[in-house]
Amino acid sequence: MPELIDVEPGSPEWLAARRAGVTATDIVTILGLSRYDSQYSLFWRKLGQVPDAEDSDRFRLGRALQAYVSDRWCAERSPILIRGGALWRHSDRSWQMATTDYEVGPPACPLECKTWADGDRHSWDDSPPPAVRAQVLWQMDVMGVAAGHVGVVFLPSGEFRSYVIEHEGRPGCPVCTDQDLMCRAGEEFMARLRLELPPPDPDASMATLAAVRARFTRQPDKQAEVDAYAFQQWADFKTAEKINADNARRFEIELREQAGEASVYTVGGQPVARRVIVDASVKAHKRHQDYLKRIEASGE
Numbered sequence: 001m002p003e004l005i006d007v008e009p010g011s012p013e014w015l016a017a018r019r020a021g022v023t024a025t026d027i028v029t030i031l032g033l034s035r036y037d038s039q040y041s042l043f044w045r046k047l048g049q050v051p052d053a054e055d056s057d058r059f060r061l062g063r064a065l066q067a068y069v070s071d072r073w074c075a076e077r078s079p080i081l082i083r084g085g086a087l088w089r090h091s092d093r094s095w096q097m098a099t100t101d102y103e104v105g106p107p108a109c110p111l112e113c114k115t116w117a118d119g120d121r122h123s124w125d126d127s128p129p130p131a132v133r134a135q136v137l138w139q140m141d142v143m144g145v146a147a148g149h150v151g152v153v154f155l156p157s158g159e160f161r162s163y164v165i166e167h168e169g170r171p172g173c174p175v176c177t178d179q180d181l182m183c184r185a186g187e188e189f190m191a192r193l194r195l196e197l198p199p200p201d202p203d204a205s206m207a208t209l210a211a212v213r214a215r216f217t218r219q220p221d222k223q224a225e226v227d228a229y230a231f232q233q234w235a236d237f238k239t240a241e242k243i244n245a246d247n248a249r250r251f252e253i254e255l256r257e258q259a260g261e262a263s264v265y266t267v268g269g270q271p272v273a274r275r276v277i278v279d280a281s282v283k284a285h286k287r288h289q290d291y292l293k294r295i296e297a298s299g300e
Contacts, residue, residue, distance in 0.1 A: 002088045002143050009085040009099070017087060019046050021095040022186040024138040030189050031182065033131040034207075039189070039200040041211035046193060050214045062115055065153065069113035070102050072160045073151035079104040090142045095190050096183070098142040104149060110139035114152040121154045128152070128163050134182065136165050141179045 007014040022030065029037040044050040066084070074081055082103040090096035102111040112135055116124070123129045128136070128150050136148035147166035153159070167175045191197045202208045255273070259265050265273040 002091050005087040005089055005097070007087060009087070014087060015052070018097060018099070021089070021097045022189060024098045024135040024142075026189075027138045027182055027186055028131045028134050030185050031134055033134055035131075036207060038203055038205045038207040038211070040202045041205075041207045043189070043192060043200050044211055044215055050211045065115045066101050066113040069115065069151045069153050069160075070111060072153065073111060073113070073149070073162050074104070076160075076162055077104075077149075080106065082108055088139075088142050091144065093183070093186075096138075096142055096186060098139040100139055100143075103143075107145060108143070109145045109147050109149060110136060110143060111149045111151065112136050112139070114150065116152050116154050118154045118157050118159075121159070124152060124161060124163075128165070133165060134178075137175060137179050138182060140165070140175075141183070 005017050007017055026042060028034050029042045030039055032039070041050055045052065070081065070084070082105055084102040085099065086103065087097060087099045098110070100110045101113045103109065104111045112132060114132060127133065132150060132152075136150060140146070140148040146169075147164055150163040150165070152161050152163075154161075165175065167173055188197065189200075192199055202212065255265060256275075259275070263275045264271050265275070
C-alpha cells in the first residue's frame, strides 16, 4: 500500500518532502517532456542552488480551475470524489512520490485536471499529450492502481474532454512498459542526487540558461578563463542570429509588400501564412536582465 505523507499542501514541510524525491511533475522533466523545465535545472533546484519557481497568475488560475474541471468530470462519470492534493509515497521506493489533483473511486484512482489552450487541442485528439500521460502513469504506479483519469477544459471555448489510462492486463502492456522505463529514469536521477553519478549535462533550453544564471552570482571585477572553442562558437552563433533576424525581417517586408491588405498569404494557391493583429496591454514591471555582451577588440 502507498504511504500518505501527512503534510499540508503548499507548506514548507510539503515542499521539503517533494524536494527529497521524484514527483509526477519531476518525472515529466526527467524524461525531457516539459516545455518549462530541464533536468539540469531540476537537479540543481533540488540541491538548493536554484530557487523554486515563483507562483504566477497562470499557476493560480490553473489551480482555481481544477475544481471546475473535476466537477465536469464527475458530472460525466458519476464517481465518488475522495480528496484532492494528497502527497503519496510508493510502498517500496521511498523516493517515488506523487501529488494528486483528486482521487476518485472506488477504488481510489488519480484524477488529473488540466486547462489547455484551444489552439493546441489537437494534441489531445487521440489521447492526452505525452507529458500529461507520464504524470498519470507515475501517479498510478505510486498508488498501485490499474487506472488513472484525466479531465481537460480548453480555453477560451470551454470544451471539456475526459480520458482513462489503464493497464491492458497482458504481456507487453504499454502502460507497464512505460512505467518500467520511467522508474529506471527516476532511479538514475536519484543516483545523481546521491552523487553516485555525475550531474546532468546542460542542454540548450531556456530553463537551463536560467538555472546557470541563478547558480552563479556575478562578482564585479572577477575574471575567469573560458574554453576558446566554446567562446568562438557562442560568438559565431550570436553573429548568425543577428544575420538571420535581419534576413527574416527583410523577407517579411517583401512578403507584406506583395500581399498588401490580404490576411492570408498563399503559394501555388495553398495558404502558407496568416497576418495576425493582436492588441495587448501588460502592466508595468521591473525587468531583470542577465546576458553576455561580446567585448570587441580595439579598432574593430
